Amino acid sequence: xxxxxxxxxxxxxxxxxxxxxxxxxxxxxxxxxxxxxxxxxxxxxxxxxxxxxxxxxxxxxxxxxxxxxxxxxxxxxxxxxxxxxxxxxxxxxxxxxxxxxxxxxxxxxxxxxxxxxxxxxxxxxxxxxxxxxxxxxxxxxxxxxxxxxxxxxxxxxxxxxxxxxxxxxxxxxxxxxxxxxxxxxxxxxxxxxxxxxxxxxxxxxxxxxxxxxxxxxxxxxxxxxxxxxxxxxxxxxxxxxxxxxxx
DNA sequence: GGCCAGGCCCCAG
DNA sequence: CTGGGGCATGGC
Numbered sequence: 594x595x596x597x598x599x600x601x602x603x604x605x606x607x608x609x610x611x612x613x614x615x616x617x618x619x620x621x622x623x624x625x626x627x628x629x630x631x632x633x634x635x636x637x638x639x640x641x642x643x644x645x646x647x648x649x650x651x652x653x654x655x656x657x658x659x660x661x662x663x664x665x666x667x668x669x670x671x672x673x674x675x676x677x678x679x680x681x682x683x684x685x686x687x688x689x690x691x692x693x694x695x696x697x698x699x700x701x702x703x704x705x706x707x708x709x710x711x712x713x714x715x716x717x718x719x720x721x722x723x724x725x726x727x728x729x730x731x732x733x734x735x736x737x738x739x740x741x742x743x744x745x746x747x748x749x750x751x752x753x754x755x756x757x758x759x760x761x762x763x764x765x766x767x768x769x770x771x772x773x774x775x776x777x778x779x780x781x782x783x784x785x786x787x788x789x790x791x792x793x794x795x796x797x798x799x800x801x802x803x804x805x806x807x808x809x810x811x812x813x814x815x816x817x818x819x820x821x822x823x824x825x826x827x828x829x830x831x832x833x834x835x836x837x838x839x840x
Numbered sequence: 841g842g843c844c845a846g847g848c849c850c851c852a853g
Numbered sequence: 854c855t856g857g858g859g860c861a862t863g864g865c
Binding site: 605606688691692693694695696697698699742743746776777778779780781782785798799800801802803831835 | 844845846847848849
């Protein structure tokens with residue numbers, strides 16, 4: 594199966610990437626501009642790990658294909674997509690911004706936060722701000738960017754950033770609790786952070802799309818049906834439902 | 841121009 | 854513990 598770079602970067606797990614007019618995909622990660630393009634097969638060490646290219650997706654997807662016919666269709670249509678190894682802090686804030694929001698606007702807010710509080714790499718490219726860079730930010734500053742009712746949530750996350758970043762060393766259950774102790778992080782946002790920021794591949798985030806997917810395509814079933822491939826299954830169903838629609 | 845968006849908080853029962 | 858209103862903002 595062929596790796597689908599664009600589907601991987603734009604399937605809703607990351608808010609860092611932009612498609613440029615020349616067809617390249619660009620993002621600022623680790624204070625560096627990264628540029629990749631569809632069809633590319635060689636990546637530098639950072640991107641190789643970021644794209645999770647060391648994992649055997651081919652074998653895993655063959656297993657999932659056998660699990661269920663709808664997943665089989667989703668995998669056929671979407672191709673080989675990977676779960677990224679993203680920075681935890683960027684994932685935390687990204688998915689806090691995501692609640693009751695749409696992806697276009699999440700990306701816009703993500704860019705505004707980078708431009709306003711991050712470090713300039715070169716013209717038009719800014720790193721996403723680290724917790725230290727957000728230390729003195731006020732609720733007014735955040736509301737001015739357009740984050741709306743999420744402003745106090747972000748402030749709480751900034752205040753608790755040390756605890757939040759410490760969850761990399763904790764068990765899944767403890768990580769989930771500490772994340773949800775933050776204002777504005779509930780079950781779904783925590784699940785997204787754990788899947789996309791901690792690479793907990795057995796988490797199954799349930800947003801409005803996945804709830805629709807479950808009630809229409811998998812009535813009576815729950816996430817255990819997809820064991821032990823909950824994370825990947827969820828991402829295929831999310832992308833498939835959004836692009837293909839419900840029939 | 842109203843509906844909706846990768847939900848969560850808060851408060852009633 | 855479960856259900857539903859309210860929430861800022863702007864894309865469509």
